[in-house]
Amino acid sequence: MEATHAHGAGHAHGDGHSHHPKGVMRWITTTNHKDIGTMYLWFSFAMFMVGGAMALIIRAELFQPGLQYVEPEFFNQMITLHGLIMVFGAIMPAFVGFANWMIPMMIGAPDMAFARMNNWSFWLLPPAGILLTASMFVPGGAAGTGWTLYPPLSIQMGIGMDMAIFAVHILGMSSIMGSINIVTTILNLRAPGMPLMRMPMFCWTWLITGYLLIAVMPVLAGAVTMILTDRHFGTSFFSAAGGGDPVLFQHIFWFFGHPEVYIIALPAFGVVSHVIPAFARKPIFGYTSMVYAIASIALISFIVWAHHMYVVGMPVAGQLYFMYATILIAVPTGVKVFNWVATMWRGSMTFETPMLFALGFLFLFTIGGFTGLVLSNTAIDVQLQDTYYVVAHFHYVMVAGALFSAFAAVYYWLPKWTGHMYDETLGQWHFWLSIVSFNIAFFPQHFLGLAGMPRRIPDYALQFVDFNQVSTIGAFGFGLSQLLFLYVVLKAIRGGEKAPAKPWEGATGLEWTVPSPAPYHTFEEPPVLSGAKGHE
Amino acid sequence: MNGGTVVGTRKAGPLQLLRTVLSGLFGVRHSRTHEEDAAGLRPIQIIVAGVIVVVAFVLAIVTFVHFVAAK
Ligand code: HEM
Numbered sequence: 241m242e243a244t245h246a247h248g249a250g251h252a253h254g255d256g257h258s259h260h261p262k263g264v265m266r267w268i269t270t271t272n273h274k275d276i277g278t279m280y281l282w283f284s285f286a287m288f289m290v291g292g293a294m295a296l297i298i299r300a301e302l303f304q305p306g307l308q309y310v311e312p313e314f315f316n317q318m319i320t321l322h323g324l325i326m327v328f329g330a331i332m333p334a335f336v337g338f339a340n341w342m343i344p345m346m347i348g349a350p351d352m353a354f355a356r357m358n359n360w361s362f363w364l365l366p367p368a369g370i371l372l373t374a375s376m377f378v379p380g381g382a383a384g385t386g387w388t389l390y391p392p393l394s395i396q397m398g399i400g401m402d403m404a405i406f407a408v409h410i411l412g413m414s415s416i417m418g419s420i421n422i423v424t425t426i427l428n429l430r431a432p433g434m435p436l437m438r439m440p441m442f443c444w445t446w447l448i449t450g451y452l453l454i455a456v457m458p459v460l461a462g463a464v465t466m467i468l469t470d471r472h473f474g475t476s477f478f479s480a481a482g483g484g485d486p487v488l489f490q491h492i493f494w495f496f497g498h499p500e501v502y503i504i505a506l507p508a509f510g511v512v513s514h515v516i517p518a519f520a521r522k523p524i525f526g527y528t529s530m531v532y533a534i535a536s537i538a539l540i541s542f543i544v545w546a547h548h549m550y551v552v553g554m555p556v557a558g559q560l561y562f563m564y565a566t567i568l569i570a571v572p573t574g575v576k577v578f579n580w581v582a583t584m585w586r587g588s589m590t591f592e593t594p595m596l597f598a599l600g601f602l603f604l605f606t607i608g609g610f611t612g613l614v615l616s617n618t619a620i621d622v623q624l625q626d627t628y629y630v631v632a633h634f635h636y637v638m639v640a641g642a643l644f645s646a647f648a649a650v651y652y653w654l655p656k657w658t659g660h661m662y663d664e665t666l667g668q669w670h671f672w673l674s675i676v677s678f679n680i681a682f683f684p685q686h687f688l689g690l691a692g693m694p695r696r697i698p699d700y701a702l703q704f705v706d707f708n709q710v711s712t713i714g715a716f717g718f719g720l721s722q723l724l725f726l727y728v729v730l731k732a733i734r735g736g737e738k739a740p741a742k743p744w745e746g747a748t749g750l751e752w753t754v755p756s757p758a759p760y761h762t763f764e765e766p767p768v769l770s771g772a773k774g775h776e
Numbered sequence: 777m778n779g780g781t782v783v784g785t786r787k788a789g790p791l792q793l794l795r796t797v798l799s800g801l802f803g804v805r806h807s808r809t810h811e812e813d814a815a816g817l818r819p820i821q822i823i824v825a826g827v828i829v830v831v832a833f834v835l836a837i838v839t840f841v842h843f844v845a846a847k
């Protein structure tokens with residue numbers, strides 16, 4: 241602290257610090273929230289490409305019935321790794337990356353609260369990513385259980401399963417440390433004059449997500465550790481032969497799993513709650529009720545988990561309980577959509593790329609929410625469980641929800657990060673290609689599911705051919721469109737129109753008061769907040 | 777909070793707390809009633825009340841299910 245002050249007062253801070261290691265060592269040793277945020281984002285993009293390639297292998301195999309390209313065992317490994325890599329490697333690190341870059345700037349803090357732990361949280365990720373991808377090449381291959389890792393299969397697999405368990409442990413540690421850091425930063429480092437109820441919505445969603453992560457990642461770690469001891473140390477937590485119960489695993493997993501889907505959704509809500517007001521040029525509608533609703537979504541997400549388990553066998557009373565609770569959680573979620581629509585109501589809107597992605601999010605996330613409601617009905621879910629309908633549901637909420645909101649975030653903040661405007665025409669192309677191909681890929685999966693096509697199989701009956709072919713074509717279109725995204729981002733990093741400090745007319749908040757690109761150190765002295773409302 | 781005046785010291789009753797949490801659960805409310813509440817409530821009160829309401833929420837559904845599922 242002393243040191244920062246003594247020399248922060250004298251001269252201007254730039255990238256040219258002589259005592260900073262250069263080259264690779266800069267990135268390995270960095271404790272700067274911007275460097276770490278950048279690394280999170282690139283790691284996430286790399287994992288997005290790896291997981292995406294796996295998805296294309298899956299879709300290629302499903303283009304025709306019968307087996308064409310891969311063995312069924314390998315197909316199952318692709319299903320598993322695709323899910324784990326996308327959830328833990330792509331989506332979650334992307335939002336931690338945004339948090340690292342933006343939260344200190346949004347609240348006027350010089351850096352994250354625990355700068356060194358921040359470095360460690362990031363550097364745990366690459367080993368986990370390597371473990372997961374490398375597990376494909378060990379004897380027996382990767383885990384073939386699906387991302388849900390259900391026993392008894394997960395007790396029978398080879399060493400690839402152990403690697404997946406280890407990877408999940410490491411990823412969990414990273415998430416927990418990242419969350420502690422974010423929560424502490426938000427609670428302790430806000431600029432004087434920024435009370436909690438005036439801080440930016442993205443910080444609120446991350447504060448609540450942080451608590452969710454701290455609550456449920458240990459649960460997942462416990463579940464996979466029990467699998468590990470069942471596999472190697474003679475316990476029988478989940479093995480009926482030894483007096484255990486495989487269904488117990490499903491309860492523990494989904495006690496983590498349902499809050500997990502909100503861990504993914506809430507920061508996405510946060511991003512959209514910045515982008516829509518900025519491009520509608522109106523403050524967010526119902527800031528306070530939004531905060532309360534997000535908090536209650538988080539609490540209620542703990543009491544609905546068994547809607548993933550309607551068919552494993554539970555008493556009717558249990559089914560009814562989980563059905564009613566799940567239907568009720570849709571109320572605060574629906575109110576969010578209402579808030580965003582009301583924000584746009586009579587605003588003066590423009591449709592730059594971030595806004596397009598936010599609107600795409602709004603439309604498609606709502607579709608995903610509705611199919612979730614359909615599935616929450618036990619009588620219907622008994623038909624649809626483990627069919628492509630479920631696959632369609634969660635891709636609408638995770639891809640068109642979380643991923644589109646991540647794209648909105650990248651386009652929205654790219655000028656701040658790089659100092660250049662991205663190519664607006666190409667950005668809009670990226671949006672339209674993505675949203676059209678996404679719907680071609682996933683909308684037909686609703687029909688496939690309703691017609692009874694099971695998920696997680698490499699082969700299928702003839703009546704499913706047409707929609708599968710449409711879906712595969714869409715999936716390849718979606719995958720290729722993302723190369724355009726990479727190009728747009730690289731182009732903006734290398735040059736382009738100079739971005740002003742606040743490139744978006746309607747944007748509000750402290751992050752737009754610093755120059756673009758944001759200097760290596762920002763807010764070494766806390767800013768003076770003049771207005772009553774920090775977020776406006 | 778707001779300018780450090782003493783408005784914030786007025787004590788809020790349990791009913792008002794309940795109203796805040798329930799409207800939070802629902803997700804929309806009048807901004808005026810919110811300002812009134814915000815003046816008298818501390819975060820810890822809201823958190824404790826929120827957890828209690830969720831427990832009550834679970835019990836209410838369980839009771840309801842009990843009647844629906846009864847023969
Ligand atoms: C309105 C809110 C939602 C409701 C009512 C809902 C309901 C459901 C139900 C009942 C299932 C189980 C279907 C089955 O396996 O038969 C399910 C699956 C799933 N949901 Fe949702 N959901 C909602 C929102 C979300 C969100 C926001 C996400 C993530 C961002 C999400 C991600 C998932 C995933 C990943 C699965 C499948 C997990 C698997 O079996 O692999 N859902 N949802």
Ligand SMILES: [Cu+2]
Binds near residue numbers: 501544545547548
């Ligand atoms: Cu769920």
